[in-house]
Amino acid sequence: MNMTNIFGFRKKGLNEPEPTGFEALKIYAEESDDKTPPPFFAGRHHIISDIEDICADSWKRRRDFRTQKKAATRLFYGAPGAGKTSTLKYLEAKWNTGSYITSNKDGTPRSEPAPMMLCLEDDGLITNNFLFCKVLADLVAPGSGKHMFSTSQKSRRVFGQFNQPLLSGGREHKVVEQTIQEQISMHAVAQALPHQLWQRPLVIGIDETQNLPEAFDSDAGKLLRQLHAAKHNLPITVVLAGLSDSKKRAGQLGLTRFPGGAIRSLERLNSNELTELKKGFCEMFDIELGPCEYEFDEMLAAADGWPSHLQNTLKPFAQLYVEAGGDIEQVDFMEVEHESQLARQGYYHSRMSTDMATTDFLLAAVMRRLTGRQSSRDVIDLIESEAQNRMNAPSIGEHLPDGKTAIDFFDELIHHGALQERDDGTVHCPIPSFRQFLIEYPTLLETPACLREAFGYDQVPDVEYQDYLGQSENPRIH
Ligand SMILES: Nc1ncnc2c1ncn2[C@@H]1O[C@H](COP(=O)(O)OP(=O)(O)O)[C@@H](O)[C@H]1O
Numbered sequence: 401m402n403m404t405n406i407f408g409f410r411k412k413g414l415n416e417p418e419p420t421g422f423e424a425l426k427i428y429a430e431e432s433d434d435k436t437p438p439p440f441f442a443g444r445h446h447i448i449s450d451i452e453d454i455c456a457d458s459w460k461r462r463r464d465f466r467t468q469k470k471a472a473t474r475l476f477y478g479a480p481g482a483g484k485t486s487t488l489k490y491l492e493a494k495w496n497t498g499s500y501i502t503s504n505k506d507g508t509p510r511s512e513p514a515p516m517m518l519c520l521e522d523d524g525l526i527t528n529n530f531l532f533c534k535v536l537a538d539l540v541a542p543g544s545g546k547h548m549f550s551t552s553q554k555s556r557r558v559f560g561q562f563n564q565p566l567l568s569g570g571r572e573h574k575v576v577e578q579t580i581q582e583q584i585s586m587h588a589v590a591q592a593l594p595h596q597l598w599q600r601p602l603v604i605g606i607d608e609t610q611n612l613p614e615a616f617d618s619d620a621g622k623l624l625r626q627l628h629a630a631k632h633n634l635p636i637t638v639v640l641a642g643l644s645d646s647k648k649r650a651g652q653l654g655l656t657r658f659p660g661g662a663i664r665s666l667e668r669l670n671s672n673e674l675t676e677l678k679k680g681f682c683e684m685f686d687i688e689l690g691p692c693e694y695e696f697d698e699m700l701a702a703a704d705g706w707p708s709h710l711q712n713t714l715k716p717f718a719q720l721y722v723e724a725g726g727d728i729e730q731v732d733f734m735e736v737e738h739e740s741q742l743a744r745q746g747y748y749h750s751r752m753s754t755d756m757a758t759t760d761f762l763l764a765a766v767m768r769r770l771t772g773r774q775s776s777r778d779v780i781d782l783i784e785s786e787a788q789n790r791m792n793a794p795s796i797g798e799h800l801p802d803g804k805t806a807i808d809f810f811d812e813l814i815h816h817g818a819l820q821e822r823d824d825g826t827v828h829c830p831i832p833s834f835r836q837f838l839i840e841y842p843t844l845l846e847t848p849a850c851l852r853e854a855f856g857y858d859q860v861p862d863v864e865y866q867d868y869l870g871q872s873e874n875p876r877i878h
């Protein structure tokens with residue numbers, strides 16, 4: 401795996417060389433936070449190679465004047481801290497250097513130009529159809545955006561004339577008006593960007609998809625549907641990222657007929673990906689683990705493979721390693737573990753919604769009975785039956801939140817990352833230590849602060865543990 405680093409985002413003097421090794425680690429130790437793109441990005445090969453296959457294919461189709469594939473949109477979802485934003489940023493940074501990350505299915509290097517990426521971090525741009533198209537046109541061919549307004553007016557006239565006989569009012573009128581609106585902007589983009597102006601395929605990455613407006617008729621809905629249907633035959637691929645309920649939002653916006661494997665859940669890193677992270681991180685910062693390799697491995701293992709926990713472990717490690725002047729034997733790994741425990745606790749508390757905190761006993765009972773093999777329906781039934789069993793219990797912590805059904809509570813747990821659907825439809829808690837936290841939560845406050853860190857998070861069998869070895873085989877990385 402090639403490396404990408406955070407320092408590209410820093411302001412540098414014109415001729416200032418990129419810091420490397422120990423100097424780079426110092427900056428990472430001082431400046432990174434839990435939102436910083438990882439200095440070394442590990443894994444996610446199956447998702448990345450799939451997206452790159454689509455981009456390369458869309459470029460070949462453009463080159464050969466063939467029709468673009470429909471339903472090429474991709475969606476990956478996961479709880480906060482799973483690495484959704486980092487994955488989008490990683491793709492953007494790597495493609496901006498002009499190279500693909502993965503090779504073709506047959507192992508040969510890709511010969512098509514690497515994609516360019518328009519990364520949208522909130523829904524601001526995508527909810528303004530016209531502005532979005534202008535930005536998009538400028539990205540593909542700088543300066544072409546300014547022609548968009550006249551082109552779009554012309555398109556309006558063309559569509560208006562074409563549909564004139566139906567414009568007399570009533571239902572047809574509404575349908576036609578809607579069609580004009582839907583087609584106008586992307587049509588203008590297609591007009592403003594003729595074949596020869598395209599130099600590279602384009603990926604539109606949208607983060608926090610669950611926050612897109614849910615109205616089918618929203619600008620975002622119209623745009624995404626057109627792109628998903630490849631209506632204008634442009635080499636554009638949409639990649640959506642967000643919490644689990646992004647799947648629901650995509651459906652509400654009319655994005656359907658996804659082929660198998662187009663929607664993927666972002667799980668914790670498996671053991672191969674962890675090994676890759678360890679190797680990549682140490683190489684990037686010139687760290688020789690020597691006699692401390694075992695402690696370093698244990699330190700990483702405690703993070704459960706959960707990307708944000710890994711970051712919250714590597715950062716205190718980096719700080720103590722820098723303080724020790726790069727002498728690994730002077731690093732206090734107990735202190736690293738202490739710091740990362742605190743960060744994990746902070747993460748879990750921040751994941752608790754008011755309803756989750758009030759319904760703590762019921763939630764603990766449900767989490768205790770997760771097997772990792774139940775379907776959504778099974779888990780909703782489980783919530784229902786646990787709530788029924790507690791009907792007469794005096795504490796509010798035993799009951800479903802006021803006015804909420806088992807389905808509402810299930811949706812809330814999904815939204816907050818306490819539950820996640822896997823690609824095969826089974827439901828689990830994506831972070832085993834979060835599950836343990838939720839089980840212990842009702843008694844947590846009764847535990848003296850000095851003892852809380854003794855919570856090992858290993859008392860519940862790790863029923864969710866699955867090594868997705870299949871996904872990591874033949875990762876097609878140059
Ligand atoms: N593939 C990865 N390899 C290494 N670190 C990662 C990876 N993905 C995410 N991280 C780290 O995990 C943390 C959370 O990632 P982020 O992308 O913010 O998650 P999300 O957007 O899903 O909430 C970040 O600090 C990032 O450094």
Ligand SMILES: [Mg+2]
Pocket residue numbers: 484485486607
């Ligand atoms: Mg994010």
